[in-house]
Amino acid sequence: MEKLHVVKIGGKVVDNEGSLESFLKSFVKVKGKKVLIHGGGKIATQVGLKLGVPPRMEKGRRITDRDTLEVVTMVYGGLVNRRIVAMLQGMGESAIGLTGADANLIQAKMRPKHPVDFGYVGDIEKESINVDMVQKILDLDLTLVLPALTHDGMGNLLNTNADTIAATFAIAMAEHFDVSLNFCFEENGVLSDYYKKTVVSKLDRPLYEQYEKDGVVFTGMLPKLQNAFNAKESGVKEVKIGHFQNLEDLMNDNQQGTTII
Numbered sequence: 001m002e003k004l005h006v007v008k009i010g011g012k013v014v015d016n017e018g019s020l021e022s023f024l025k026s027f028v029k030v031k032g033k034k035v036l037i038h039g040g041g042k043i044a045t046q047v048g049l050k051l052g053v054p055p056r057m058e059k060g061r062r063i064t065d066r067d068t069l070e071v072v073t074m075v076y077g078g079l080v081n082r083r084i085v086a087m088l089q090g091m092g093e094s095a096i097g098l099t100g101a102d103a104n105l106i107q108a109k110m111r112p113k114h115p116v117d118f119g120y121v122g123d124i125e126k127e128s129i130n131v132d133m134v135q136k137i138l139d140l141d142l143t144l145v146l147p148a149l150t151h152d153g154m155g156n157l158l159n160t161n162a163d164t165i166a167a168t169f170a171i172a173m174a175e176h177f178d179v180s181l182n183f184c185f186e187e188n189g190v191l192s193d194y195y196k197k198t199v200v201s202k203l204d205r206p207l208y209e210q211y212e213k214d215g216v217v218f219t220g221m222l223p224k225l226q227n228a229f230n231a232k233e234s235g236v237k238e239v240k241i242g243h244f245q246n247l248e249d250l251m252n253d254n255q256q257g258t259t260i261i
């Protein structure tokens with residue numbers, strides 16, 4: 001099967017133009033079919049505050065009322081997505097930025113209102129991904145750049161966590177490609193000691209559950225790891241978590257980052 005690289009970049013990479021440029025320079029060196037998935041939660045929070053729309057988070061997910069939906073649409077679908085696409089073009093890589101509503105790429109279901117009403121937040125499963133359309137786009141030799149935006153098929157955009165999009169997208173594509181999924185962020189991998197910065201090179205589910213109990217992994221790393229294990233257990237060939245610089249090393253060198261096993 002042909003290889004497909006699905007790469008997710010974290011909010012603290014997207015937030016900083018120097019970091020973003022350094023990441024994209026290593027991203028363009030990766031050969032073959034590629035999809036880049038991004039959020040931009042930190043910028044959405046900053047822009048929202050400027051517009052009088054303060055963030056409300058619940059277990060790492062953003063409560064997305066109408067005003068917040070306007071902010072995340074502008075930030076993820078506009079500012080961040082367009083900036084990434086323009087930077088890729090500037091580096092000689094032809095890229096196309098599309099939300100989940102474009103060409104019906106990702107249709108989500110609005111999350112049930114109980115126990116917490118998240119508002120315009122979408123849940124997805126592998127059937128939500130329009131695999132045929134994605135294949136057509138990839139066959140045009142375009143790098144697909146997807147923000148954390150899906151739609152409900154009834155006229156509404158929905159906010160969907162970017163790690164969840166990356167994992168679900170990778171699972172859906174795994175029926176047609178050898179998929180490698182890389183979560184890139186500002187640490188060298190999953191840390192067994194956050195203060196000493198000790199990286200765990202291989203992480204299985206029992207060790208992850210132990211880390212969760214012991215508080216070794218917390219906040220945004222919890223949903224990231226749930227998504228990572230979900231992908232690994234659902235047909236994605238390789239799942240790694242590591243630093244946004246030197247993506248090629250992360251992909252090719254077993255000493256780099258954390259491999260989900």
Ligand SMILES: Nc1ncnc2c1ncn2[C@@H]1O[C@H](COP(=O)(O)OP(=O)(O)O)[C@@H](O)[C@H]1O
Pocket residue numbers: 009010011012039163184185187189190191192194216217218219220221222224
């Ligand atoms: N054991 C751990 N190793 C690495 N990062 C951790 C760990 N536990 C918690 N984290 C936190 O998880 C964050 C990554 O989650 P999140 O902010 O959602 O990432 P992203 O920006 O990639 O979406 C890191 O910035 C770090 O603060």
Ligand SMILES: CC(=O)N[C@@H](CCC(=O)OP(=O)(O)O)C(=O)O
Pocket residue numbers: 009010011012038039040041042044060061062063072121148159160161162163
């Ligand atoms: C529903 C929900 O929480 N969506 C996320 C989507 C952005 C995201 O995932 O961005 P990072 O990768 O920068 O964290 C949010 O609005 O924060």
